[in-house]
Amino acid sequence: MAPISSAQPSLPLERAAARTSAAGTDFFSPDYVSARARFRAAALRAGAALDALPLAARGPHDESLTIDFAWLGTRRPRRVMLHISGVHGTEAFAGSAVQLALLAAPPPLPADGALILVHVLNPYGMAWLRRANEHNVDLNRNFHLDNGIWTGAPPLYKRLDALLNPASPPARDAFALRLAAAGLRHGVRAVRQAIAHGQHRYPRGLFYGGAELQPGPRLFIDWLQAQLGSAEAVFAIDLHTGLGPHAGDTLMVEPGVGTAPLPVLSRALQRPITGGVMAPSAYTVRGSLGGALPRLLPDVRVEFVLQEIGTWSTLRVLHALREENRCHLHGNGGPDHPAKQRLREALCPASPAWREAAVAHGCDLVYRAAGWLFRGNTA
Ligand SMILES: [Zn+2]
Known part of the structure; x- marks a missing residue:
């Protein structure tokens, strides 16, 4: 085992986990501006170096x-624990909270190791309470590294477009019933897959993957390659919310991504892990961040785990996404609108029990992954 840097706290993992979960709700911020300020202040308190990539887009108050x-840790790391929050804007509330907790009680780092927290990859989405970015792009459908694949949509999406994306402000219109009818007609699994797969044909629709690489991902990719391209091993965790059992967490890997075989990774994390295709409630996705990582860091041993913390039913989450999209594109779009607030609840429940569980799950995974990575078992 490599020596632990004396500059880092060396709390046993269990103690650190207990310390953060005890005050899990305190780490949640009410909005993007305060989350960012708290993150930067906590980073400085923890002795971390800070960096920031500015976007041209603006928040609701300009x-x-x-x-x-x-x-945290050495600036020339051999092994890196990389934690990413807010690929989907509204899901950043939980991710930001986990990162604040990690800054309060980081895992022990060896002399050749670093913990890097990427705070809110989609700040526009967090600030405006939406999942997509400033161009209505779902960033986890936007990491395409080849040209010529920015077109098309699943054939069934075309038939669902009018139901999913009405060009009108939020209103009651029997969405649940009509979606159930579509499920009966086409099969529930086929409908779910067609919706969530990602599409490039309906720029105002849900799960739109964009027509080009978006500014946030472009900046992030350049940063990642410049900073981590010569590392030996990177273990990336991408935190999401909304899928899976309420207040539980589900770990997923991208098929074909990652150096360690799934059983090895599962043993290392002491958790079951599913491939995206295998999970009963999940779906396959085109253009995900996890799918792109190994190609972005071709000389690095990359492990990638997507952590989902469950909130409410798939129907409730989808309905909230639909109404928020109508509000943003066809209504007043302000973050105080009930449709925005309902999306926040759908992806970041207000209940203290959920929030404590979210922070505990988020920290626990980082502690386990860091414990494994920094013991050297990266192959
Ligand atoms: Zn997500």
């Missing part, structure tokens, strides 16, 4: 938006 980084 505030500037940045992707922020906190870097």
Whole structure:
């Protein structure tokens, strides 16, 4: 085992986990601006180096938006624990809370190791309470590294477009019934897959993957390759919310991504892990961040785990996404609108029990992954 840097806290993992979960709700911020300020202040308190990538997009009060980084440990790391929050804007509330908790009680780092926290990859989405970015792009459908694949949509999406994406402000229109009818007609699994797969034909629709690489991902990719391209091993965790059992967490890997075989990774994390295709409630996705990582860091041993913390039913989450999209594109779009607030609840429940569980799950996974990575078992 490599020596532990004396500059880092060396709390046993269990103690650190207990310390953070006890005050899990305290780490949640009410909005993007305060989350960012708290993240930067906590990073400085923890002795982390800070970095920020500014975006041209603005927040609802004309505030500037940045992707922020906190870097703990050596600046020339051989092994890196990379934690990413807010690929989907509204899901960043939980991700930001987990990162604040990690800054309060980081895992022990060896002399050749670093913990890098990427705070809110989609700050526009967090600031405006939406999942997509400033161009209505779902960033986890946007990491295409080849040209010529920015077109098309699942054939069934075309038939669902009018139901999913009405060009009108939020209103009651029997969405649940009509969706159930579509499920009966086409099969529930086929409908779910067609919706969530990602599409490039309906720029105002849900799960739109964009027509080009978006500014946030472009900046992030450049940063990642410049900073981590010569590392030996990177273990990336991408935290999401909304899928799976309420207040439980589900770990998923991208098929074909990752150096360690799934059983090895599962043993290392002491958790079951599913491939995206295998999970009963999940679906396959095109253009995901996890799918792109090994190609972005071709000389690095990459492990990638997507952590989903469950909130409410798939129907409730989808309905909230639909109404928020109508509000943003066809209504007043302000973050105080009930449709925005309902999406926040759908992806970041207000209940203290959920929030404590979210922070505990988020920290626990990082502690386990860091414990494994920094013991050297990266192959
Ligand atoms: Zn997500």
